[in-house]
Every structure is written in C-alpha cells, then in structure tokens.
Amino acid sequence: MLSMEKYQELRTFAHRIRGETLRELGSLGFGHIGGCMSIVEVLAVLYGAVMQVDAADPEWSDRDRLVLSKGHAGPALYAALALRGFFPLEMLQTLNQGGTRLPSHADRCLTPGVDMTTGSLGQGLSAAVGMAWGLRLDGSPSFVYTILGDGECQEGQIWEAVLFAGNAGLGNLIVFIDHNQQQLDGWVQDINPLGELRQKWENFGWHAQDVDGHDTAAIYEAVLSAQAAKGSSSVIVLHTVKGKGCSFAEGETMNHHMRFTQEQMEQALADWEKEGETLL
Amino acid sequence: MMRDVYLGCLTERMEEDPRVLVLGADLMHSDGTATLQDIFPRRVVNVGVQEAHMVSMAAGLAAVGKIPLAHTFACFHARRSLDQAYISAAYARLPVKLIGTDPGITAAFNGATHMPLEDMGIMRSVPEMIVVEPTDPELLRSLLPQIIYASQPVYMRLYRKEVPAVHPVGTEAVLGRGIVLRDGSDASILASGLMVAEALAAAHALRQQGLQVRVVDMFTLKPLDRRLVYQCAVETGAIVTAENHSVINGLGAAVAETLADLMPVPLERVGVQDRFGEVGSPDFLMQRFHMTAGDIVGAVRRVLGRKRRLT
Known part of the structure; x- marks a missing residue:
C-alpha cells in the first residue's frame, strides 16, 4: 500500500508534470496536448515511485526502461524527466525548436532518459518486447514499461506483439494503455472501436487490469500486482480523459493536436494553479 | 550451398559471442536457421509470421546490447517491414542486421510476389543503412563478421543455394570496397x-x-x-x-x-x-x-x- 505521504507526493508530482507540460507546449502555441495530459498520472507513478533510474547516469545498464510507444506524448515525458533531474527545466522551452534535444516525438538519441525512439505508432510495443526479452536473457532485474495509446491499438503490429509477448510470458514487461477513448480524428468508438481491451489482452494470455488512469494510488497498486505476475506479460488499461486538467482541451472532441491562443493557455495555467491549491 | 556457409560462420560467431541472436519469421527451415535452435535454444527466436514485430523487436534487443540478426525473405524486409527498419532500427541508431534471402530472380518458383527486384534500392534510401550482397562463399565468410559487428544497421542479401564461386579461397574482402x-x-x-x-x-x-x-x-x-x-x-x-x-x-x-x-x-x-x-x-x-x-x-x-x- 502506498503511504498517505507518498500518495500526496505522487499527486503533487503529477500536478507539477501537468503544469510543466502546459508551459512547455504553451511556448509553441500548438501541440499534442490531449494525449500528454492523459498520461500525466502514470508518468508520475513511474518516475515518482516505480522506476529504478539514475538521472546522473541515464544509460545505467540495470535501470528500468520506459518505451513511450505513443511517441507524440513526448512533451509530457520530457516534463517528468526534467522534474526528475535528467536535464534542466529551462530546456523544456526548447521543444520543437530547430536543433533541440526535445523533438515532438520521443527520440532515444536526443534526450537524456528517453529509452526508445518512437512516433510511428505500433512499433514501440515490439521494441519493448525486444528489450524485455534481452534483459531476461541476461537475468537482469530490470522492468520494461511501455505506454500505448488506445488509437494505437488499431495498428496491426500491436496485435503481433500482443500475441508474441502473451505466449512468451515476459514477467518483466508491463504495458499501459492510455484508454482516453479519443484519437486524432475523433472518438475511437465512432472510428474503429476496440471492444473490451482488458478482455482481449487476457485472451492473448496477458495478466490484465483496468484502473482509473488519473488515480496515482490505483496505478501504483496495479503496477505492484503486475510485477508480482512473474510468469506473464502484464497490461494495465488506464481509463483516462484526453486533455485532462487542461481547461481548453478537456472535453473537446478534436483535442489530439491543438492550436491555442495565449489567453487560452493563461487561463489553463490559472485553472491548473487553482487545482494545485486543492492538493495542499 | 551459401546457406551452409552462412550457418557455419554464424555458428562460429554465436559460440564466441553471446550477444549474437537470431530471429526468424516462419522461414527458419527455408534459410536453415532452424538448425541453430537446437544449438542455441535461448538465442534463436521464431516469432511466427510477423515481420514487422520481428524487426522492431530486434531493435529493442539491440537497445539492450544484443546483436540481433533478423531473417526473412528479401521482399518482406524491403516491402512489408520497411517502416520498422527505417524508424525502429535505422533512425533510432540501433544496429540491427537484416538478412534478406532469395534476392532477385532467385525467388524463382515463388514468383512475382516473392521476387525482390527493388530491395537494395529501397534500403539504399534509408540513411546510414549499409547495403551489401556477398557474392560467393569466400566473400560471405570474409564479410560476415564485419556485418555482424558493424555499428550501423545492415541490410544483407543472402543467396540460399549454390552460387558460382568467383573469389579465390582466402580472399579478404572489406565492406565498402570493391x-x-x-x-x-x-x-x-x-x-x-x-x-x-x-x-x-x-x-x-x-x-x-x-x-x-x-x-x-x-x-x-x-x-x-x-x-x-x-x-x-x-x-x-x-x-x-x-x-x-x-x-x-x-x-x-x-x-x-x-x-x-x-x-x-x-x-x-x-x-x-x-x-x-x-x-x-x-x-x-x-x-x-x-x-x-x-x-x-x-x-x-x-x-x-x-x-x-x-x-
């Protein structure tokens, strides 16, 4: 069980990731706001409580890995990494600028702490499977985590990897699906519905759980349960809200990639600050 | 047979270096790598008929320090899993080795669907990809270690069957030099x-x-x-x-x-x-x-x- 103190710490960490992501995207006036906001809590749990990483030695061989398969949520990951000390917070303001180390989609060669290059949807899960397989061969204690989008689960390659890793029983692989029900063109339900994800993955031989993806305590408990399922690959379906906590994005249908005004962002940051007061 | 030479050289490498892994996609009895499964059961993986997953998975293996050789017909490497080769391997700077069998007209009785007449050209367009076609057994023997240990991704065409020997025994070839x-x-x-x-x-x-x-x-x-x-x-x-x-x-x-x-x-x-x-x-x-x-x-x-x- 998460102590009350730790729970509070994770909520605060999530709040800070959300704020830094808003400022980071705010500097540009556009970006993948929806899918960044919906994974803030899982990032807080991973980088605040679960993952063994060393900001001073990002390439440490026994570290846990994260493959952000939905690579377009890079800005949220960068905020988490900066807050964990992988690079200075000021660097977040260089997002997408020519020559930056923070490109729109996650890039292992550019950003300290990023473990895999992603952006072409469907490939990150397979790469995570490869990492987990390789680390298992070495008898490594490391875990490999990966975050998929729900729209991404329409990619055929996802189901190749789900079949393979279900059969391989990779106890060191823990997958999150950001099930925010929305994709670029609208609602998943209207475009190409996914059905019951947990049930589908279970049928492929995975240890599968459903949790509230904005409840850090619930995510943390689910990770512990997944870690304990030693003979199985694990998936945690995060029920989330796309755009969560960003007043101009949350609840909007077309919030995958948005343009916004400075006033909208100022309002969003004011709302975010107000939200922060409730955490105290 | 080129296949036998390949398997012999690869076995030697695998015996010496535990990082070398073999992946196949349900063609392991065709390219002969099935025989390696008995010798290295933990280091040879048949993923089944899923080339895209295989190539990205190979990239993940390279990311944790392995040297994966991913095998399928040349046509599938170049056409079916190109984005995986491009993004997961090449752009991510993960030196995956892609081994494409039955190049060009040697796809013979499998016909047009399996006949790669464009694979080298496609792979040549991928930045930093090394593209190589060992001509005969001597060249293959000489080049394979260079291919395996190249710090860049490599696309290698592999003839499975008999090919005319054109290089004398003992030829020491260098990747990138004619x-x-x-x-x-x-x-x-x-x-x-x-x-x-x-x-x-x-x-x-x-x-x-x-x-x-x-x-x-x-x-x-x-x-x-x-x-x-x-x-x-x-x-x-x-x-x-x-x-x-x-x-x-x-x-x-x-x-x-x-x-x-x-x-x-x-x-x-x-x-x-x-x-x-x-x-x-x-x-x-x-x-x-x-x-x-x-x-x-x-x-x-x-x-x-x-x-x-x-x-």
Whole structure:
C-alpha cells in the first residue's frame, strides 16, 4: 500500500508534470496536448515511485526502461524527466525548436532518459518486447514499461506483439494503455472501436487490469500486482480523459493536436494553479 | 550451398559471442536457421509470421546490447517491414542486421510476389543503412563478421543455394570496397551478386574478340566504393553495370550518380528494366530479363560504340 505521504507526493508530482507540460507546449502555441495530459498520472507513478533510474547516469545498464510507444506524448515525458533531474527545466522551452534535444516525438538519441525512439505508432510495443526479452536473457532485474495509446491499438503490429509477448510470458514487461477513448480524428468508438481491451489482452494470455488512469494510488497498486505476475506479460488499461486538467482541451472532441491562443493557455495555467491549491 | 556457409560462420560467431541472436519469421527451415535452435535454444527466436514485430523487436534487443540478426525473405524486409527498419532500427541508431534471402530472380518458383527486384534500392534510401550482397562463399565468410559487428544497421542479401564461386579461397574482402577480379583497359563491368559470374563470362567472351574488359565485384551497394568507380571511369572510359535487381535505384543507378558527380563516361545498365518479377527457373528468368553474359557482351559493345564516338 502506498503511504498517505507518498500518495500526496505522487499527486503533487503529477500536478507539477501537468503544469510543466502546459508551459512547455504553451511556448509553441500548438501541440499534442490531449494525449500528454492523459498520461500525466502514470508518468508520475513511474518516475515518482516505480522506476529504478539514475538521472546522473541515464544509460545505467540495470535501470528500468520506459518505451513511450505513443511517441507524440513526448512533451509530457520530457516534463517528468526534467522534474526528475535528467536535464534542466529551462530546456523544456526548447521543444520543437530547430536543433533541440526535445523533438515532438520521443527520440532515444536526443534526450537524456528517453529509452526508445518512437512516433510511428505500433512499433514501440515490439521494441519493448525486444528489450524485455534481452534483459531476461541476461537475468537482469530490470522492468520494461511501455505506454500505448488506445488509437494505437488499431495498428496491426500491436496485435503481433500482443500475441508474441502473451505466449512468451515476459514477467518483466508491463504495458499501459492510455484508454482516453479519443484519437486524432475523433472518438475511437465512432472510428474503429476496440471492444473490451482488458478482455482481449487476457485472451492473448496477458495478466490484465483496468484502473482509473488519473488515480496515482490505483496505478501504483496495479503496477505492484503486475510485477508480482512473474510468469506473464502484464497490461494495465488506464481509463483516462484526453486533455485532462487542461481547461481548453478537456472535453473537446478534436483535442489530439491543438492550436491555442495565449489567453487560452493563461487561463489553463490559472485553472491548473487553482487545482494545485486543492492538493495542499 | 551459401546457406551452409552462412550457418557455419554464424555458428562460429554465436559460440564466441553471446550477444549474437537470431530471429526468424516462419522461414527458419527455408534459410536453415532452424538448425541453430537446437544449438542455441535461448538465442534463436521464431516469432511466427510477423515481420514487422520481428524487426522492431530486434531493435529493442539491440537497445539492450544484443546483436540481433533478423531473417526473412528479401521482399518482406524491403516491402512489408520497411517502416520498422527505417524508424525502429535505422533512425533510432540501433544496429540491427537484416538478412534478406532469395534476392532477385532467385525467388524463382515463388514468383512475382516473392521476387525482390527493388530491395537494395529501397534500403539504399534509408540513411546510414549499409547495403551489401556477398557474392560467393569466400566473400560471405570474409564479410560476415564485419556485418555482424558493424555499428550501423545492415541490410544483407543472402543467396540460399549454390552460387558460382568467383573469389579465390582466402580472399579478404572489406565492406565498402570493391574487388577487381579481372583487369582490362577497354571498358569496366561493375557487377554484383549473381551477375559477377556472368560478367566474368562476358569478359572472357570479349577477350576472344580482342577486347580487354575489367570486371569488378561491387558487393557493397552502400557505401559505394566511389573511388573505384572513378578509377574505372578514368582508366577505361566506359562502364557497364550488371545486377540481379532493377536498374532503378540499384547498382546501375548508384554508379550513374557517381559518374555524374565525378567523371561522366558512357554507361550501360544491365538488370531488370522497371518491371515486376515472374515465376520460372533462374535460367529462364535471366533470359527473360536480359541478364545473361550475352546481354552483358551486347551492353559492352554498345558502350564502346558510344566511347568511340566521344573520342
């Protein structure tokens, strides 16, 4: 069980990731706001409580890995990494600028702490499977985590990897699906519905759980349960809200990639600050 | 059999280096890697019929320090899982080794759907990808360690069956450098793969007609040995390329680019002329696509005519 103190710490960490992501995207006036906001809590749990990483030695061989398969949520990951000390917070303001180390989609060669290059949807899960397989061969204690989008689960390659890793029983692989029900063109339900994800993955031989993806305590408990399922690959379906906590994005249908005004962002940051007061 | 040479060299590497892993996609009895499963059960993986997953998974393995060799038919590497090779491996700077079997017309009885006439050209367009086609057993033996330990991703064409031996025993080849197999001053034939033996036969026939034709094995398409191309242009003044591949974006195209950049001389390109593959025996297909020694002789005669008109 998460102590009350730790729970509070994770909520605060999530709040800070959300704020830094808003400022980071705010500097540009556009970006993948929806899918960044919906994974803030899982990032807080991973980088605040679960993952063994060393900001001073990002390439440490026994570290846990994260493959952000939905690579377009890079800005949220960068905020988490900066807050964990992988690079200075000021660097977040260089997002997408020519020559930056923070490109729109996650890039292992550019950003300290990023473990895999992603952006072409469907490939990150397979790469995570490869990492987990390789680390298992070495008898490594490391875990490999990966975050998929729900729209991404329409990619055929996802189901190749789900079949393979279900059969391989990779106890060191823990997958999150950001099930925010929305994709670029609208609602998943209207475009190409996914059905019951947990049930589908279970049928492929995975240890599968459903949790509230904005409840850090619930995510943390689910990770512990997944870690304990030693003979199985694990998936945690995060029920989330796309755009969560960003007043101009949350609840909007077309919030995958948005343009916004400075006033909208100022309002969003004011709302975010107000939200922060409730955490105290 | 090239396959046996490959498996022998690979086994040696795997015995010496536990990082070397083999992945296959339900063709392991075709390329012979199934036999490695018995020797290295933990390091040989058959993912089933899922090439895209295999290539990205190989990238993940490389990211944790392994040296994965991913095997499938050449056509699938180049067509089905190209984005995985491009993004998961090459762009991510993960030195995955892609081994594509049954290149060009050697897909023979599998026919057009399985016949890669564009794989080298496609892979050549991927930044930093090394693209290589070992010609015969000696070259394969010499090149395989260089391929396995290359710090960049590699696409290697692998012939499974018997191929004519053109290099003497003990040849030490260097990735990225062509090998002059026969010297001559009238023209140069720059050839790769199956076409090297045809080029040698053509040079022999032309010798009977009083012509001295140089034959070069250009087994690395990328990085191309531009210095050698330049040298051949300067020293012989006429070039013929010969490849078991489309002339579009393959060896002929790469040589044409190099000549245009450095030293334009008359060029003729022997290979498949912008068409799909067909089913049939390799001999039938070589005739069909005008890829025989006789076709090379014709190309040399044409290129010499153009050379004469220039001088």
